[in-house]
Amino acid sequence: MPVLCRTGCGKKAVLKRPKTGDALCKECFYHAFEAEIHYTITKGRLFNNGDSVAIAASGGKDSTVLAHVMKTLNQRYKYGLNLMLLSIDEGITGYRDDSLETVKQNRDDYEMPLKILSYKDLYGWTMDEIVAQIGRKNNCTFCGVFRRQALDRGAAMLNVKCIATGHNADDIAETVLMNVLRGDIARLKRCTSISTGSEGTIPRVKPLKYTYEKEIVMYAHYKKLVYFSTECVFAPNAYRGHARALLKDMEKIRPSCIMDIIYSGETMAVKEDITLPTQRICIRCKFVSSQEVCKACVLLEGLNKGLPRLGIGKSSKAKKMLEEYNAKQGHTTIKETMQYLDNNYTNIGNIENCLSNDKLCKSRVCKVSKNNTQLINISGKCNNGHCSGQCKNNQFSKDKENKSNTKINILLEQYELSETSNNVTVGPSHANILNATDLDNLYPDQDEDSCSGTCGKMGSMQIGF
Amino acid sequence: MSDCKKCGTIPGTILLRQKDLYCTNCFLANVNHKFRACIGKNRILSHKKQIENVLICLSGGPGSAVMSDLVCNAVTLNNHKKLGLTPIFFHIISSSDDMNVARSIITACNKKKHDIYLCHISEYLLAKKNKPIMNDIPIINKEADTKFRNLLNDMSSSTKNDYLIKIKRELFIWYAKELLCNIIFTAETSSTLAVNLISNLSLGRGSQVQHDIGFCDSRNDIKILRPLKEITFEELQHYININKLELLKEKAVHGNSLQSVIKLFVHDLQDNYQSTISTICKTAEKIGIQDDNNHTNKCSMCESCLSDTEYNLSALEATNYSRTVSIDQEKAKCLNNPIDQHSMFPHVKKYLCYTCSKNYLEIDPATLPVHFKHLT
Ligand SMILES: [Zn+2]
Ligand SMILES: [Zn+2]
Ligand SMILES: [Zn+2]
Ligand SMILES: [Zn+2]
Numbered sequence A: 001m002p003v004l005c006r007t008g009c010g011k012k013a014v015l016k017r018p019k020t021g022d023a024l025c026k027e028c029f030y031h032a033f034e035a036e037i038h039y040t041i042t043k044g045r046l047f048n049n050g051d052s053v054a055i056a057a058s059g060g061k062d063s064t065v066l067a068h069v070m071k072t073l074n075q076r077y078k079y080g081l082n083l084m085l086l087s088i089d090e091g092i093t094g095y096r097d098d099s100l101e102t103v104k105q106n107r108d109d110y111e112m113p114l115k116i117l118s119y120k121d122l123y124g125w126t127m128d129e130i131v132a133q134i135g136r137k138n139n140c141t142f143c144g145v146f147r148r149q150a151l152d153r154g155a156a157m158l159n160v161k162c163i164a165t166g167h168n169a170d171d172i173a174e175t176v177l178m179n180v181l182r183g184d185i186a187r188l189k190r191c192t193s194i195s196t197g198s199e200g201t202i203p204r205v206k207p208l209k210y211t212y213e214k215e216i217v218m219y220a221h222y223k224k225l226v227y228f229s230t231e232c233v234f235a236p237n238a239y240r241g242h243a244r245a246l247l248k249d250m251e252k253i254r255p256s257c258i259m260d261i262i263y264s265g266e267t268m269a270v271k272e273d274i275t276l277p278t279q280r281i282c283i284r285c286k287f288v289s290s291q292e293v294c295k296a297c298v299l300l301e302g303l304n305k306g307l308p309r310l311g312i313g314k315s316s317k318a319k320k321m322l323e324e325y326n327a328k329q330g331h332t333t334i335k336e337t338m339q340y341l342d343n344n345y346t347n348i349g350n351i352e353n354c355l356s357n358d359k360l361c362k363s364r365v366c367k368v369s370k371n372n373t374q375l376i377n378i379s380g381k382c383n384n385g386h387c388s389g390q391c392k393n394n395q396f397s398k399d400k401e402n403k404s405n406t407k408i409n410i411l412l413e414q415y416e417l418s419e420t421s422n423n424v425t426v427g428p429s430h431a432n433i434l435n436a437t438d439l440d441n442l443y444p445d446q447d448e449d450s451c452s453g454t455c456g457k458m459g460s461m462q463i464g465f
Numbered sequence B: 001m002s003d004c005k006k007c008g009t010i011p012g013t014i015l016l017r018q019k020d021l022y023c024t025n026c027f028l029a030n031v032n033h034k035f036r037a038c039i040g041k042n043r044i045l046s047h048k049k050q051i052e053n054v055l056i057c058l059s060g061g062p063g064s065a066v067m068s069d070l071v072c073n074a075v076t077l078n079n080h081k082k083l084g085l086t087p088i089f090f091h092i093i094s095s096s097d098d099m100n101v102a103r104s105i106i107t108a109c110n111k112k113k114h115d116i117y118l119c120h121i122s123e124y125l126l127a128k129k130n131k132p133i134m135n136d137i138p139i140i141n142k143e144a145d146t147k148f149r150n151l152l153n154d155m156s157s158s159t160k161n162d163y164l165i166k167i168k169r170e171l172f173i174w175y176a177k178e179l180l181c182n183i184i185f186t187a188e189t190s191s192t193l194a195v196n197l198i199s200n201l202s203l204g205r206g207s208q209v210q211h212d213i214g215f216c217d218s219r220n221d222i223k224i225l226r227p228l229k230e231i232t233f234e235e236l237q238h239y240i241n242i243n244k245l246e247l248l249k250e251k252a253v254h255g256n257s258l259q260s261v262i263k264l265f266v267h268d269l270q271d272n273y274q275s276t277i278s279t280i281c282k283t284a285e286k287i288g289i290q291d292d293n294n295h296t297n298k299c300s301m302c303e304s305c306l307s308d309t310e311y312n313l314s315a316l317e318a319t320n321y322s323r324t325v326s327i328d329q330e331k332a333k334c335l336n337n338p339i340d341q342h343s344m345f346p347h348v349k350k351y352l353c354y355t356c357s358k359n360y361l362e363i364d365p366a367t368l369p370v371h372f373k374h375l376t
């Protein structure tokens, strides 16, 4: 007995929706998926007729699906939006240059103008150069802070009303958990809002806020959308890694927990006597900042002064360091200053050390994620924790296709209905479609200091570091 | 061996957070201080003139063993530090294989010359509850007991864990009234509360955090206080060892559930990062409740305010729409009224909060006690 589509359309169901558990045919799944995003856009009043909207495009699955659906809905429901793509080139060899090719493909497929801004042009440094300066630890901080501001700058250049980002429901739920773990009440309160932005800034909106990552992967798979899937080569923020591992475990038990966590964030109040930091304008670059001088400017100052660790950590400390550095100049060697900085920063790592250290983390949470990696990464040879990262060049591209296909296969095994599984071939014939790691969201939360997007994942790469 | 971090004169024997050494005296003084400070700081007891009856809820777990010891010591002091309350000890018998625990709790309490009252958890389902029984195991109502087991058996483990907390809360309040107590003590430690915070968030109870995780649950006139709130599980264990307290049972969470996964996660993370639980608890401290003043409607099951803040769009509306669009795509064309009969949230906003409404979906309404008549 074939299972019939739950909507009563008369067709055979091909999949079970990860979000609701309902069995749907392909067309009804597309329709439901798109209708939900339309519902979010309409009810959340994300856009106005005639707006110019920049879609933050990374070439990853979230932003690719977002661009595809936005174009579809804009036509179907006559939003009257002027859509364009905005990409940031961090200058990461082998990672961003490949994904930018995918973004260019999106530009042609969806007939949208594309603007690419590079770190090199904006800041004078590529990520590769920054890594050469500071090593692999903490570079997520740079990558995240710079990208956030780069998007603002790009949006200003394009003169758009707002930026649409590809954050999905899983990302948001994960961010809630992460902010609880690190005790960040201000971000905890902000991270579930559908639209963020304060006076003088270009708002960010999240049309995929209620869309499950698994459904995004399945939608892209069935629609055969071309996207780039690989993991950032840098070590992720450990808090996010832990939050992600927890969320994955919980989702297995109760898939609705993703929506429930978002609901918690939406309805949660912050005690009145707690003052949240206010947003202001950086006195140097004139972009939004919670401090007098924004984090991007502090980091940049550090890089240019040869104190690359400046600004990793609390900004009050950075200011102090900078003052002391300036005071000491002339009668202290740079070596002593570096020594001083090292001493000051040994304790800041705290929980961060877990994933970015050379040593493997002993906690179960991490082991779990590493086991998953090994499972997924069965074809890879460098999952033993001793790989120093050099192997990335020869393993990288081989791994990514195998891994992608393994991941989508796992997903399909779970959610595709067996009667039809023979009709859908997944395998070598799809090898040209770089799809389906279920873990690559490429743009971090506006409030997210780390490179949570590109590298906050449980990929094979983190083991090497 | 280095000296005690506090007094600096005696060698420390108790290692906390893998780094701080204390001598036994300083350690015990500190636990006692945390307990007293928690009660004192919150002024709920201290500003009252007459001596209050306080329902001391004992589960038999490590927290309740320590709380009972701290309370007993504090009320038997002969100086100005004597705690001005009359403890009324109380235990809910959770299931029939719990009888040995119940018996040991009675023995332990009587040994300290205190009485203890007991009731069966299935009293929850009875319209007319039995009076609590003193120093003995009450006769069980077989029919209610069977009904209660069936009620729980039909639920997923995660819902069961959540619902049991609400059931016990209701019983604590009912029996407190019965035993003329205006205040209730329960024994959650900071470790338990950290787990409960993440559980609350994961179940959609984000707006109820202050009552469920904070020092005082003031949703009812009878207030529930958590005097062990600042004490960690680690300290609990040292306290139990030093005072040779008898442990009657381990704390249990049901099955493979959100709560069990979260518990494992928090404890593992704590083992690796000693600041985990304190950071989570500090987060909880900053979470408040929506301004209570103007709403009068309360959830029938957990007494949380049913916020009348209209969200144009929240996860509730989005979930309802997902259901609608997966069932009837014609109806889904209208964005404003998702279909009622398929609503994922029965009685929501009217009689039930988001999470209790979800729990309600897993309950056979016919088994519910009479004061839930309006939900059937
Ligand atoms: Zn259909
Ligand atoms: Zn990065
Ligand atoms: Zn700046
Ligand atoms: Zn001492």
Ligand SMILES: [Zn+2]
Pocket (backbone or CB within 6 Å): B299, B300, B301, B302, B303, B304, B352, B353, B354, B355, B356, B357
């Ligand atoms: Zn409720």
